[in-house]
Every structure is written in structure tokens, then in C-alpha cells.
Amino acid sequence: MKKRRRKTRRIKPFRFIFSILFFVAIVVGGIKLISIIKDDKAPKIIENLENKFIEQHGKITIKNIDTDRQFPLKNSQFSITNIETGVLVDILVTDKDGLATSDLLDYHNIYEIKQVGLNPYYQSSEGDSLTVEINKDNHEILIKNRLFEHIKHVSYTEDGEISIDEVYIDVPTVMQNPELPNGCEITSLTTVLNYKGYAVDKLEMADIYLPKVPFYRVDEQLYGADPYIAYAGDPRETSGFFSYAPPIIKAANNYLDVVQGKEEPRNISNSTHEKIIEYLEQGVPVVIWVTLDLSEPMLNYSWILIDSGEMKDMPVNLHCVVLNGYAGDNVHVMNPLEGQVEYNADDFFQSYIELGSHALIIK
Numbered sequence: 504m505k506k507r508r509r510k511t512r513r514i515k516p517f518r519f520i521f522s523i524l525f526f527v528a529i530v531v532g533g534i535k536l537i538s539i540i541k542d543d544k545a546p547k548i549i550e551n552l553e554n555k556f557i558e559q560h561g562k563i564t565i566k567n568i569d570t571d572r573q574f575p576l577k578n579s580q581f582s583i584t585n586i587e588t589g590v591l592v593d594i595l596v597t598d599k600d601g602l603a604t605s606d607l608l609d610y611h612n613i614y615e616i617k618q619v620g621l622n623p624y625y626q627s628s629e630g631d632s633l634t635v636e637i638n639k640d641n642h643e644i645l646i647k648n649r650l651f652e653h654i655k656h657v658s659y660t661e662d663g664e665i666s667i668d669e670v671y672i673d674v675p676t677v678m679q680n681p682e683l684p685n686g687c688e689i690t691s692l693t694t695v696l697n698y699k700g701y702a703v704d705k706l707e708m709a710d711i712y713l714p715k716v717p718f719y720r721v722d723e724q725l726y727g728a729d730p731y732i733a734y735a736g737d738p739r740e741t742s743g744f745f746s747y748a749p750p751i752i753k754a755a756n757n758y759l760d761v762v763q764g765k766e767e768p769r770n771i772s773n774s775t776h777e778k779i780i781e782y783l784e785q786g787v788p789v790v791i792w793v794t795l796d797l798s799e800p801m802l803n804y805s806w807i808l809i810d811s812g813e814m815k816d817m818p819v820n821l822h823c824v825v826l827n828g829y830a831g832d833n834v835h836v837m838n839p840l841e842g843q844v845e846y847n848a849d850d851f852f853q854s855y856i857e858l859g860s861h862a863l864i865i866k
Contacts (some may be wrong), residue, residue: 560607560636563616563644569625570649575601577663579648580620586634594619599663608637616645622665624654624784652865653713653786653828670783671828671835674698679738679839682706686738687823688751689713690839691790694825695865696758698788699766703758710740712757714750716809718742727806730817735806745821748772748863751790755865766865773860776852779828782864788837791827792861793854794818797846800858821858827853 508814563583567576576597583593583605592614595603608614617632625648631668635642635815655669675697679690686709716728718736728735733750736743749772756769771789780788794800800818807814828835833845855862 522681557611561610561640561642562607563595563605563614563635563637563642565597565603565616565644565646567596567597567603567646567648570647572657574659575599575663576622576625576648578602578620578622579603579618579646580644581607582615582617582619584615584617586615587715596620599661601663604641610637612637616644618648621648622651624657624665624667626651651786654784667784669830671830672698672783672786672788674788674825674827674837675835676842677705677839678842679705683709683738685736685739685743685745687839688734688746688790689738690753691823691825691837692751692755694837694839695788695790696755699764699865701758701762701764703762708754708758712761713738713754714757718744718806725806726809726851729808729810729815732810735817744817745823747792747859748790750760752863768863768865771862771864774862779826779852779862783828784827787864787866790823790856791826792821792823792858793851794820794858795822795840795849796820797854813827818858 505808520555524528565581567579567581568574569576577599579601581595581597581603582591583595584591592608593605595605613634613636615632615634621627628646628648633644635644653670653672654667655671656667658666658668660666674694677690677694677697679686683690683705686705689709690705693703693708696703696708701714707739714733715737716733716735717793718725718727720726727744728746730744730746731749734743734746751768755766758764759768774782779789779791798820801820802816802818804819805814805816822838822840824839825837826834827837827850830845832848834848834851836844836846836851838844
């Protein structure tokens with residue numbers, strides 16, 4: 504019986520060499536690891552490895568407050584845009600504590616923060632925007648806003664709402680006398696134009712830009728302008744009478760066209776008391792018609808309207824002033840016969856309504 508020869512497994516040279524090198528690498532690596540641990544370098548290396556494989560994020564927290572009173576400002580809006588990509592990544596809206604926090608943002612990205620919405624009583628913050636590079640867990644940013652100059656006093660409720668207590672728009676004082684004894688309307692308009700920065704004179708406005716129609720008589724009948732179309736008479740004369748808002752708006756447009764002004768005169772007649780207050784809170788003075796002493800209109804004079812032939816009774820105690828603020832139960836008024844004065848708000852608006860609710864603004 505033949506014995507079976509046992510086969511001998513031969514190790515290939517390249518596998519043998521590889522095995523030796525692998526063993527040597529493990530030994531050397533172990534020695535280096537022991538050295539690193541002895542030198543306290545391990546935590547740093549582990550942290551670097553974590554940073555490689557774990558993406559880091561941070562947040563932006565905005566606090567928005569009143570510059571002077573330090574009150575938090577609710578419902579302010581801020582955009583956050585990735586500067587590199589131009590992508591809008593978030594819109595933040597502040598809460599009643601004036602705070603708003605972003606979602607998580609990638610480390611080392613740079614973001615532009617811009618205030619894009621604000622309580623209408625406040626001015627925008629200084630500078631158009633600011634930039635933040637995310638390199639920590641939370642970037643806290645304080646943004647301050649100041650009330651508009653015409654808002655003199657406000658109150659804050661517990662839920663962060665703002666209530667305006669006093670408004671005063673610093674319009675100049677322009678008196679109609681002695682040159683314009685019946686020029687309260689054009690003088691009031693001149694006041695507002697001056698406030699807007701236009702160096703125009705009341706006489707220039709009355710003589711050049713105001714549409715006027717003189718009175719005349721036929722068979723003892725007095726004929727005159729429709730006060731919705733032109734000023735009846737001449738404001739320089741004691742026999743001059745008045746106009747309502749449209750001719751005054753025409754005068755404003757005539758002037759603004761010549762000087763290439765950008766403002767827009769608007770007829771806001773029939774506006775409610777509340778709407779007129781809104782204009783004041785926006786910093787817009789109101790040219791408004793009332794009676795001389797806020798009493799009931801006295802309709803004891805009449806003439807035939809040239810355009811229609813209609814006989815029309817006219818108020819003889821009509822007056823035009825600039826409403827430029829309020830405080831408590833009173834309103835601030837630039838009266839071209841008296842200067843800067845105050846009236847009871849209820850009496851003032853009652854007179855405005857009884858006279859027909861005539862008013863205009865220049866936006």
C-alpha cells in the first residue's frame with residue numbers, strides 16, 4: 504500500500520513581506536499612540552477628528568430696543584442672507600421681549616443681517632446691514648431704533664404694543680396778515696410747503712399759483728367762483744372770500760411742477776377723525792377747514808356760481824389752519840391768524856365735520 508505524500512503549503516514571497524510590513528506598522532503606530540497619550544495630545548486630535556466628521560452650527564439672536572427708553576420693540580423683521588450664495592435663509596420677527604433667534608447656521612459661513620420691517624413710529628437703524636461669521640454657538644446682536652422726531656411720548660403695554668400719547672410736527676409759523684386778510688388757505692399751504700423744505704412765500708403762492716376768479720355783479724346779482732374750482736375773489740382784498748381743497752391742491756401742483764418737486768398733494772376731504780390722526784402719527788401735517796371760533800357754520804351770504812348758475816349759500820366764519828399734532832384731549836394747530844395754539848380735540852373735529860369735512864395733505 505502506497506503512502507500518500509502530504510502536500511506542503513508554500514507561502515508566496517510578496518504575501519510574507521506584506522504581513523511583516525503590516526505587523527511593523529501596527530507596532531510603530533502603537534508606540535506613537537502611547538507617545539501622544541503621554542504628551543496629552545490625544546484630546547486635541549480627537550477634537551480635530553470630530554470637527555472633520557461632525558458639522559458645527561451656531562445661531563443668531565437679535566434683540567431690538569428703543570434707543571432712548573430701552574423698551575423692547577415687537578414685530579421688527581430681520582432678513583438673514585448667506586453672502587456667498589445670496590440665498591435668503593431666514594426672516595426673523597421679534598417677540599414682545601424684542602427677541603428673535605435664527606435656525607442653526609453653518610460654521611464659517613458669513614451672513615448679512617438687514618432690518619426689513621419695523622414699527623412705523625420708529626426710524627430705521629443706522630447702517631443698511633451688518634455681517635456675522637458663524638464661529639460660536641450663539642451670536643447676540645443688539646439693534647436700537649429711535650422714535651421719529653414728531654412723536655413726543657409713547658406708552659408700552661405688557662404685550663409689547665405701543666400707544667402714542669403725543670405728536671407734535673414742528674411746522675413753521677406763517678401769519679396771513681397783514682398782506683392776506685382773507686388768505687388763510689394759501690397761507691396754510693405755504694406753511695406745509697415751507698415745512699417740506701420749499702422756500703416759497705405766501706404772496707408768491709397767492710399771486711402766481713392760486714387759481715382765482717373775481718366777483719362781479721349783473722342786475723344787482725352777485726356772481727362768483729365755485730369754491731371747489733377756484734378761490735372766490737382775491738385773498739389780498741377784504742372782499743376776498745375763500746376756497747375749499749381742490750383750488751389749493753391746484754396751487755400746490757402749479758408750484759411743484761415749476762420747481763420739479765416730488766411731493767404729491769392729496770385731497771383727503773371726508774376723512775374720519777381717526778384717519779386724520781393716523782396722518783399726524785406718520786408725521787404728515789394736515790391743512791384742514793374749520794370755523795374761526797369752532798362754532799357752527801354761519802351760512803348767511805350767497806352768490807351765483809359762475810360755472811353752474813346755481814345760487815349757493817356760503818359760510819362767513821370759515822377758516823383754514825394746519826393741524827400739526829395732538830396731546831391728550833387737545834390738538835396742536837398752526838393758526839395763520841394766531842400762531843401755534845391748542846384746541847379741544849372734540850370741538851375741533853366737530854367743527855371740521857359741520858363745515859363739510861374738507862382737508863388736504865402733501866405726501
